[in-house]
Amino acid sequence: MADEYDPRDYIEAVLDLVERIPVGRVMSYGAIAECLAPRFGRGSARRVGTIMALYGGSVPWHRVVTVNGRTPPGHEAVARQRLVAEGVTFRGERVDMAAHAWSPEPGSA
DNA sequence: GGGGTGACCCAGT
């Protein structure tokens, strides 16, 4: 059975998850993909990045960084400024993932 | 139908 779903559904799920990221916390593209993988079956960090680039304007995209703590290219200054304002500590140009990495609680769909 | 691109990730040097 091909559980076909609208691409918009996956996009909505990504955006919804990003909106759930608490203040002062960050999440990596790969973590988001991994979180939605068991629910959609298809998740790749690259896709999440593409979706964020297109539809991220409606969500706190600055709370989404690479697994290395690197802020998205083209908006590094903005992302850093917003994160710092939320209490996120930086390690040079990178977020201290070890201290602010966040993950959704199991069952909290 | 075929090929290039990208807000990524991992491993090696």
Add this chain to the structure above:
DNA sequence: TACTGGGCCACCC
């Protein structure tokens, strides 16, 4: 710590 190469998968021409 920084740079390079390969893999990945959906989207656009």
